[in-house]
Amino acid sequence: MAKAPTVYDVASDAGVSIATVSRVLRRPADVRESTRERVMASVRELGYVPSGSARGLAARRTGALGLYFPGFDAMDDLDEISDLSANESPGYTLIDDVGGAQDSHQFNLYFDEVLRGAELEAWRRGFALTVAVGRGGLAADAVRDMAGRVDGLLVLSQSVPDDALEQLARRIPIVVLASKAEGGPFDSVTVSNREGMHALAAHVIGDLGSGDIAYVAGPLDSPDDTDRWAGFVSALRERGMEPGDVRLRRGEFTRASGRRAGADLLASGDLPKAIICANDQMGLGVLDALNGSGVRVPDDVVVTGFDGIEAANLSSPRLTTVHQPMEMVGRAAIQLMQRRLDDPEAEPASMRLPVKVLLRESSERK
Amino acid sequence: MAKAPTVYDVASDAGVSIATVSRVLRRPADVRESTRERVMASVRELGYVPSGSARGLAARRTGALGLYFPGFDAMDDLDEISDLSANESPGYTLIDDVGGAQDSHQFNLYFDEVLRGAELEAWRRGFALTVAVGRGGLAADAVRDMAGRVDGLLVLSQSVPDDALEQLARRIPIVVLASKAEGGPFDSVTVSNREGMHALAAHVIGDLGSGDIAYVAGPLDSPDDTDRWAGFVSALRERGMEPGDVRLRRGEFTRASGRRAGADLLASGDLPKAIICANDQMGLGVLDALNGSGVRVPDDVVVTGFDGIEAANLSSPRLTTVHQPMEMVGRAAIQLMQRRLDDPEAEPASMRLPVKVLLRESSERK
DNA sequence: CTGAAAGCGCTAACAA
DNA sequence: TTGTTAGCGCTTTCAG
Secondary structure (H helix, E strand, C coil), X not given: CCCCCCXXXXXXXXXXXXXXXXXXXXXXXXXXXXXXXXXXXXXXHHCCCCCHHHHHHHHCCCCEEEEEEECCHHHHHCCCXXXXXXXXXXXXXXECCCCCCCCHHHHHHHHHHHHXXXXXXXXXXXXXEEEEEECHHHHHHHHHHHHCCCCEEEEECCCXXXXXXXXXXXXXXXXXXXXXXXXXXXXXXXXXXXXXXXXXXXXXXXXXXXXXXXXXXXXXXXXXXXXXXXXXXHHHHHCXXXXXXXXXXXXXXXXXXXXXXXXXXXXXXXXXXXXXXXXXXXXXXXXXXXXXXXXXXXXXXXXXCCECCHHHHCCCCCCEEEECCHXXXXXXXXXXXXXXXHCCCCCCCEEEECCEEECCCCCCCC | CCCCCCHHHHHHHHCCCXXXXXXXXHCHHHCCHHHHHHHHHHHHXXXXXXXXXXXXXXXXXXXXXXXXXECCHHXXXXXXXXXXXXXXXXXXXXXXXXXXCCCHHHXXXXXXXXXXXXXXXXXXXXXXXXXXXXXXXXXXXXXXXXXXXXXXXXXXXXCCCHHHHHHHHCCCCEEEECCCCCCCCCEEEEECHHHHHHXXXXXXXXXXXCCCEEEEECCCCCHHHHHHHXXXXXXXXXXXXXXXXXXXXECCCCHHHHHHHHHHHHHCCCCCCEEEECCHHHHHHHHHHHHCCCCCCCCCCEEECCECCHHHHCCCCCCEEEEXXXXXXXXXXXXXXXXXXXXXXXXXXXXXXXXXXXXXXXXXXX
16 A cells, blocks of 8 residues: 555646645645646546545545444344455355344444435435444443544434533534434434324224223333323323223334233233234234234234334235334434535424334235 | 543542553553542543544444445435424324335334344444445545544445445445445445345245246346345256246336235236246235235236345235345444454455245245 | 645654 | 643635
8 A cells, every 4th residue: 555645746746836735635626727627637646535534624624424323232242254265165054043133233223224224315415424322331431532523413312321411412423313402402213103192092092982992101201102102192082991991011112022011011911902013013912922822913912113114014914003103203313414514503492203104914804 | 411521630630640541441450449440530520522533533333334325316305304393283183094114214223133133233243333324426536534433444345436435445444234246346245135135036936837927027127136146047948948938027126016016917907827037025015906806816827035034924815925134244344344443454354144935925835 | 826834633652 | 740832634715
């Protein structure tokens, strides 16, 4: 790897000053065409690649945005890849897949789609996107390190301690995704969790006419869960019911926890007429538990989820759910960031994105 | 946003030199504990965040790695998000989902998993990961820009023009994913495409005993496709058959193209006994075409895919396929990069990762 | 339209 | 153990 050429090398090769080289790259219009061509020729010939660091330092902007997501702490038992050399063994084994998505997938699905949206929108605006997934307790350090190398930070709600976030916010713009506090100090993007769950629950309850209902909630510290529950309760009240009338189970947004909730309800001996779940994974878990037992969905019991992940469209029966525009969340976040970068003094804004209720076979009798 | 404090601010606040501040952050062990604590106190108080650019410039390494993937050019018709203010409308509509994965998903699935592996492995090694998805013809520019801001580049094969890549390789280490040329000038990671397809095809052909076979290939310029085809052909020859004995259809690795191939085969009036597809998406497409027509899979015709994407495990019948360890591809790439960074003079290495044949209902009669 | 020169904030010798 | 001092490679006034 030969020493990389710098502006100086290009400048002397082209017989101009370094300022001119810089101009050719940044504002080509300010340079006479003949000069520009001469410089570009040198650039090509030398294989010049401008240093992002130098540029960032001088220009006081890096041209990159950061996306920070919390991770699972359970990722440490991944097996090592041992051998670097080409693998001469057959390289395959025959197995009959036992199938099934990992639970960690749930989160990944969300992450992947948000990332995709953010990346797209960032690219459109000429930003690079740096991603980091938090692990363990090092969140504050990792995000701080990231903060030092980007022009703005997108952070998933709850992934960084509040105080650390406020500290960082003094140095760099921050947009919070799926924030709980829409009126907070940060720009944020949220989805209509409450309205979506309200609409779904109202439909299910209305359809049912009567009969008892179970609700499988998510973790207590999840703002999403809180909002969805609120939407559910309001739908309940519209029909003259109270939260106390509902059988409540709490999971962790994982398929396994949904499975447990389903088994538990099943074991109680008297199944509710509907099981409303706070997210798709848990809904699928409930379906898993029910499917083995001879219970018919939706005839015996209606099951619903929330999120609109693809797996919910591939289960049998397909899961009725509320679809979140996850890719849009990523795009919206970048848009908010752009706005903030353009006008640092603007009032914090929050964008709420609409959701769609998707009625499918797990709730609709033919 | 007040002017961000620098090492100088921290240094004077703590009553030390900037070198000491730097040391406290980089090599804490080299500093007396009392000094270290004083400095850290100032760091916290001032909310100091080291500038990645300055650091990168001075240290000649950015601490970031880049992952570059090609994208689809079909992403331009995404609708704009219009309104920045909170959405007061109900925020939902009731629709009955028509469902189905987008074709662009195929690629995303691959990308997402590789990205996840790369991010994980990069994080473990203290690197940040910057991602970019190529769009349109600007690949060379985008990747060049990226090259300027990272210490090493992971590039999906074919996503960057060869000459541009060789140019860049003179300035920065490059690892190629899914490379065609294992003996090439770059470090690379590949999967056992050939062996996997060989094993799968040998099994299917052996099981069948006799009867004609169709092969749904991918794009001609895909190294993956080439290798898989080679594996298929070798399995064929082992049974005394020749490529000429097979009905060949060519798709673009998309579900829609698989659907077309399936419909086409169906229309021919005489269905083969097996349809081997070069990837899962096309296999699923073939299944789509067949499922509507009363043809029974696998009894009338066996269908297989390649990749092991999740959707292949959720179809009915579930699709027999060859699973690629996509997350491992990402991780392996980072490992190769680390090795190269540690020893720039090392011989180019390539890691071949094993695949698994997953026999499922689309090929196995009960 | 082009050049000279002053930093941008940090790291890494080298001294002390 | 700590401080001094060069740069790292680029952008950006300010002159010319």
